[in-house]
Structures are given as structure tokens and as C-alpha cells.
Amino acid sequence: MTQEIRYEGTLVSTGSPQWIDVPFGIDEFHIFNTTTLAGGAGIIESRWNSTMANGTARTFTLAGGTVTDNIITTAGFTYEDSSIVTDGALVAVGTAITAATPAVVSDASAAGTAPLVGDIVRMLNTTGMLQIAGMEFTVTATTPGASYTLGYLPAAGFAAAATNADFRIIHTDLLSYPRKRYITAITAANPAVITLSVTHGYSVGEKITIRNGRDRGAYRFGMSQIDGLTATITAVNTATNTITTDIDSSAFTAFAFPTSAVAAAGVTHPHIVPAGENASVLSGAFSNPETRRIYLGTAIDGTAADVFNWVGIRNAK
Secondary structure (H helix, E strand, O other): OOEEEEEEEEEEOOOOOEEEEEOOOOOEEEEEEHHHHOOOOEEEEEEEEOOOOOOOEEEEEEEOOEEEEEEEOOOOEEEEEOOOOOOOOOEOOEEEEOOOOOEEEEEOOOOOOOOOOOOEEEEEOOOOOHHHOOOEEEEEEEEOOOEEEEOOOOHHHOOOOEOOOEEEEOOHHHHEEOOOEEEEEEOOOOOOEEEEOOOOOOOOOOEEEEEOOOEOOEOOOEOHHHOOOEEEEEEEEOOOOEEEEOOOOOOOOOEOOOOHHHHOOOOOOOEEEEEEOOOOOOOOOEEOOOOEEEEEOOOOOOOOOOEEEEEEEEEEO
């Protein structure tokens, strides 16, 4: 006998694709646009089930008092279960990365292969920009078949653009929290503000240790004085993906990426790791191996301020 278990929630559309966390594995997912249902035209309901491919959806569109049933094959739902998912395959169609802030990757990956907004990509074979080879970045914008943006990489000071840009989508980042994060900038100021390459998830009050180690006897990213220091996070800016620390770095040497030629010999990328917690913030590392979430693509995410009800269904035996 099969028992239907339902998980329900509400969200307000931002007008952009977004993820919805679900507590357990699901076999079906439905979203209802209550704003459109209350009056208007457009998609009033979208459905997905586990037999459907990622990126697809069954939609019900209201127009002129008539509801049309359609199947879309792109920009629909994408479901991820971190307990079974593995990192993506190497994608090797990228041809350039701009030496700009933010950095934009020219990439011919079509929908279904191209990274989604919010995905973490590990950059590989970044010819001409080897100082970021092996680093991971959050994708902040994407145009499938053309480009995607590494929003937290301030590459304007790099000597040259990359002439190749392979990537691999990283899913296993979901397995634990808090996480190691790569550093892309540190201000020489009081207080020191650190920019991280991937959406970090840290909170005010958490303690982190900064690693900016030496390679071949030299600090390749500058700011040697900050290596090994432990700091408390005093502020978080989610828009810029920065954390403010209680470190006074105003007298430190500048932080800067090495040249691609220096990086070609191998470098250890600067990063932060969780170091502790205070009485009000849970920040010690813990396992979270069963994160599940579903992505609403551009075809079904509605317009800004639309209100959705959603239902996840699990068929348990």
C-alpha cells in the first residue's frame, strides 16, 4: 500500500529563477500561481514528477477564460538530491573569461548543460587566467548558449583575459555546513572586509580562520600578515558576498591575485575555514548529507511579487 506524504509551502517570486528546499525526497512537485489565479492571464499551475527530465514541466496556462495544458522542455523544474547526486561532467566549450569585474565567461553550453543562476562551478583549464584554475565560483547570471557570470570574481586587475574556460558544476558542496570558501578580495582597512567566490552562508558571530599560505617560499596572493589569523564575523553583505571581520588590516600589504604565469607553477588559493561559534550562533561543522531542493526556471517562476503555493509529494510504501 502506498501512502502519500505532502509537504506544502508558500513563496513570493523575485522575478528570477530560485531554489525551493524540500525536507525529504519527492516524487511530484506542483506550484500554483495564486496571483494569476486571482485574476489575469498566464501560467496558473506547473507540475513535475520523477519520470520527467530536469528542465521540463507540465504547465496550465489561462488565457481568455480557457486553460491550456502544455509540456515545456526547457527552463522548467530541476530537482537535486545531494544524497545521490554527483558533481557534473567536465564541460569544455568555454572560449574566454573577461578581465573585468564581474568576470563573464563566454560559453556555448545550451540549456540543460549551461550552469544555472546559483550553481557553483569549478573553473578548469583557464588558459591565460591560470590564477583561478581550480577555484569555485557562484554563477550570478547566465545566458545559455552564450555566457555566464562569475559575480564575485573581481578580475578587472588581471593582466589578460582567459582564452579557454572549462567548467564542472559542483553539487557536493551541499553535503556539509559551514564550508571552506575561497577568497577573491581582502581590503587593507579597519575592519578588513573579505569577498568570497561562492555564496558563503556565514552569519554574524561565527569565527573563521584565514589561510593565505606560501608557495615556493612566497605569499603569491600578497597580504602575508593575515595568514593564520582567526576572526569573528561582525557583518555580512549578501549582495556583494562579503563578510566584515574584527581584523584591522589597514597596515597590511595589499591582497592581489598573482599573474597567470606565476600561477602556472602552482598556487594554494587563499580561503577561510570555520573555526568556532559563540553562544547564539551554531557554526560548528556538521553533516547535512540529505539536502533536497527543486529549481524554478525562467519559464515557470512568474513575475516579481507573484505569490505561489507549492506542494511536494512523496509516495511512501
